[in-house]
Amino acid sequence: MGEQNPEIVRRPSERERRGLVSRASETIGETVGQVSLRRRWVGGPRPWRVSASAFPKESALEKRARFLVRYAVLAPSSHNTQPWLFTADDDEIRLFADLDRWLTVADHDKRELYLSLGAALENLLVAADHFGLGFEVAYMPGSDSSHAATVRLSESSGSPQSSDSQRSPESPLEGGDSAEESSADYRGARLFTAIPHRRTSRGRFRATPIPTADLAALDRHCVEADVSLQMVADAETLDAIADLTARANRRLYADYAYRRELGRWVGRGAFGDPWPAAKVGKLAVSHLNLGRQRARKDGRAIREGPVVAALRTDDDGRRSQIRAGQVFERLSLLATALGIGIHPVSAALEVGGLRRELVDLLGRPDRPAQHLFRLGYPERESEERRSPRRPAEAVLVD
Ligand SMILES: Cc1cc2nc3c(=O)[nH]c(=O)nc-3n(C[C@H](O)[C@H](O)[C@H](O)COP(=O)(O)O)c2cc1C
Numbered sequence: 328m329g330e331q332n333p334e335i336v337r338r339p340s341e342r343e344r345r346g347l348v349s350r351a352s353e354t355i356g357e358t359v360g361q362v363s364l365r366r367r368w369v370g371g372p373r374p375w376r377v378s379a380s381a382f383p384k385e386s387a388l389e390k391r392a393r394f395l396v397r398y399a400v401l402a403p404s405s406h407n408t409q410p411w412l413f414t415a416d417d418d419e420i421r422l423f424a425d426l427d428r429w430l431t432v433a434d435h436d437k438r439e440l441y442l443s444l445g446a447a448l449e450n451l452l453v454a455a456d457h458f459g460l461g462f463e464v465a466y467m468p469g470s471d472s473s474h475a476a477t478v479r480l481s482e483s484s485g486s487p488q489s490s491d492s493q494r495s496p497e498s499p500l501e502g503g504d505s506a507e508e509s510s511a512d513y514r515g516a517r518l519f520t521a522i523p524h525r526r527t528s529r530g531r532f533r534a535t536p537i538p539t540a541d542l543a544a545l546d547r548h549c550v551e552a553d554v555s556l557q558m559v560a561d562a563e564t565l566d567a568i569a570d571l572t573a574r575a576n577r578r579l580y581a582d583y584a585y586r587r588e589l590g591r592w593v594g595r596g597a598f599g600d601p602w603p604a605a606k607v608g609k610l611a612v613s614h615l616n617l618g619r620q621r622a623r624k625d626g627r628a629i630r631e632g633p634v635v636a637a638l639r640t641d642d643d644g645r646r647s648q649i650r651a652g653q654v655f656e657r658l659s660l661l662a663t664a665l666g667i668g669i670h671p672v673s674a675a676l677e678v679g680g681l682r683r684e685l686v687d688l689l690g691r692p693d694r695p696a697q698h699l700f701r702l703g704y705p706e707r708e709s710e711e712r713r714s715p716r717r718p719a720e721a722v723l724v725d
Contacts, residue, residue, distance in 0.1 A: 366428065370409070372713055396723055402449070413723050422448055441648035441649050446653070476649060534631065534632075537667060537702060548657050569627070579618065591609070593612050636700055669702055673698070
């Protein structure tokens with residue numbers, strides 16, 4: 328890929344990226360000097376109060392594009408690292424990985440980083456659709472591997488016919504597979520409304536099965552030809568996935584570097600803990616080996632089902648990972664609308680050998696597993712906190 332569209336590829340320079348840090352610090356009234364605030368700051372609750380009525384519909388496209396980023400930042404990301412940066416120029420939004428936020432231990436191969444970028448991209452597209460903007464997406468369009476996607480927006484016809492997956496010969500943007508469906512068939516108002524309500528459900532799920540019609544609806548929302556959704560509900564396979572996850576947790580937590588990395592994000596309040604709890608949590612996670620407790624908790628949750636789902640892709644490339652992230656977010660939004668909780672359980676995918684075992688267990692070893700998550704009805708619906716977010720202004724580079 329790479330060099331074919333040089334005119335649409337402008338990576339923010341190191342100076343621009345540094346500029347972002349000082350602007351973000353000004354925003355929250357702190358002077359940080361050489362200390363990278365961007366690396367540490369997890370944001371606050373304000374971005375969740377986004378209001379569609381504030382959309383600047385009469386303004387130039389660039390201003391509208393910048394508004395869409397308010398929805399992108401509400402996406403899920405591993406350890407809530409929010410590893411994204413955006414630029415918006417005229418009709419183009421570019422999405423970059425913020426490598427200061429890469430989890431070098433838990434996510435050594437950057438799979439979760441690109442999944443998280445995909446989730447942010449999907450929120451952006453759902454919002455664009457909602458506000459009547461058309462779009463085309465180019466994945467990994469330049470030679471810079473941190474440049475995940477360029478979205479070119481267009482004034483749309485009212486009924487959205489946006490094509491993020493159609494390849495048009497005239498277009499400099501490389502789309503991919505052609506899709507007959509309009510985006511309205513699998514995005515639309517229901518998903519848009521769900522964006523500020525979605526959150527990760529880590530608690531136990533009730534035994535209540537998910538109706539077949541809802542499972543079918545989730546399946547229909549995985550429209551990317553190179554991504555497939557596999558749902559598991561039989562006790563034997565759930566048991567085997569639970570065992571793998573428990574082994575993975577024990578292995579990961581035995582590594583001090585893994586615990587220290589997780590502890591750092593816990594301590595920053597990335598999971599929504601108030602300050603004292605975050606600091607105590609950091610000490611506990613870093614210095615105690617909680618692997619057995621984690622293994623027991625995740626193992627039991629997976630065994631109880633009712634459903635564990637895997638996203639599989641044609642290959643293990645970045646484009647596939649971004650697209651799997653998009654599907655994950657789309658399913659998360661639909662699940663939210665349907666009252667279904669969703670909880671990623673990534674441990675087995677974070678250990679190379681166990682990821683392979685998982686794929687063997689699920690069948691089709693030629694199709695890499697990108698993401699694994701539980702689906703069900705939370706026992707206690709109100710218990711999940713909103714995790715903090717950096718506001719759009721802090722992740723937009725001019
Ligand atoms: C790629 C990816 C992997 C994740 N893995 C896990 C996981 O293994 N366990 C977990 O509890 N949450 C996991 N999460 C959920 C994040 O921790 C969560 O999105 C983040 O803390 C923000 O919280 P929110 O989703 O409630 O907004 C994952 C999310 C993503 C996108």
